[in-house]
Amino acid sequence: MSEPHLLKLHDVACAYGDKAVVKNISFNLNTGEIGCLLGPSGCGKTTVLRAIAGFETLQQGSIHLEGALLSRPGFCLAPEKRRIGMVFQDYALFPHLTVAGNIGFGIRKHPKRAQIVGELLELVGLAREARRHPQELSGGQQQRVALARALAPNPQLLLLDEPFSNLDTELRRRLAGEVRDILKARKTAALLVTHDQDEAFAVSDQIGLIYQGHLEQWSTPQKLWQQPKTPFAARFIGQGYFIVATATGTKQAQSELGTVFTAQDWQTDTKLNLLLRPDSLQYAPDSSLHGELLSKTFQGAGTLCRFRLAGGSLALALLPGCFEAAIGSTVGLSLNSQSLLAFPATAET
Structure with a gap:
């Protein structure tokens, strides 16, 4: 059971x-x-x-x-x-109490208070700061004190x-x-x-x-x-845009990307919205699919680019960090996904 x-x-x-x-x-x-x-x-x-x-x-x-x-x-x-314990957004630590005093505040009458506080100080890596006050700590250290204080009453x-x-x-x-x-x-x-x-x-x-x-x-x-x-x-989880499509058969649809595969079955002629995430497209200079580069943001290992496709839809693509095309230029793209998530076009997108 x-x-x-x-x-x-x-x-x-x-x-x-x-x-x-x-x-x-x-x-x-x-x-x-x-x-x-x-x-x-x-x-x-x-x-x-x-x-x-x-x-x-x-x-x-x-x-x-x-x-x-x-x-x-x-x-x-x-x-x-x-x-129920709670860690507040501003930590709400007592400035007149030490780190150890803050952690043990909620268990003042517990017979093993000192032992519990010591164990929690070790757990959150603040044993050396036990006698310091919150205003002497970094933001990250204050956050760990607040966490340990909330955990003390078990x-x-x-x-x-x-x-x-x-x-x-x-x-x-x-x-x-x-x-x-x-x-x-x-x-x-x-x-x-x-x-x-x-x-x-x-x-x-x-x-x-x-x-x-x-x-x-x-x-x-x-x-x-x-x-x-x-x-x-x-749309909220992992950036992306929707493009319109029409179901043409078993897990297939026609869109401005051409024929694509969908993750679900749809009745033929169903109007769909296909989700394009940044990893759905890749750089393909010889591809017949093109997009106008509208913006790009260098992110170290990759460059997040925003394109306008030939049919007018917007799309994001996470391309290599060394990608150096100029804003306004036309860039060859290809679909990097075996299948795309789809929702009925009547659904709010």
Whole structure:
């Protein structure tokens, strides 16, 4: 028999006054898993996190943790009774306390406080900074102190609200991996909120993509990339553009790229929108397919180029870093994908 889910949200809806913020949100998180709520600013992801923490009430649905009811309409278990830890966006460290004092703040009466604090200092790599104060630390070190403080009471679930947003790009990448390693070492389940898909992919076992208050998809990073269920999911995850096409047979369609293969079967003459991602096209100087180079961004190992195809559609292509064609020039391209994701043309794209 499989173990019950650690966290279960069923048909959750929240509102501010008469304005619905999130609607019909349902997903499960298992023990030891790291989940992520991903989406653009204002989509409702932080509201979901706050509802799990007990800071927002539900208009509909329910939230359970290890089978125990946390929230439903008319009932909201107090945040301090939920055995849920939280790392806030600004870390909220106490400036008058040392690193060790901050980490041990929530377990002041625990008989093994000193041992727990010592173990966490080692885990987050701050044993030498135990006597320093937050203002003496770098942003990355402060983030690890906040994480250790949230882990000290041994919560059943840890919530992280945009935990890397105050850090520079390189530090964000490094700390995302470090945080994952720390959580996995503790076997602590966690749910974080971010608008950055690189962070989501680096940290998470499961990702929930939220758009305009709805959960578009809840799946692994791999499935979210390879099998997006909606046009928004396809467009948001990994840059790209849609081009129009018409189905002509089994997994085939006709478009301004010529005859292409699709990942799904479509009835003949069905109007489609095909997703072109940056890795869908490659440089092919002798190809009959051409695009006008509109812009290019050097990214080290590659150059991200934006083209206007002969039929007027836009497309991105990640070409070699040494690619040096001039803006406005015509460039030969070829399709690099065996099949393209397609959605009905009536779907919102």
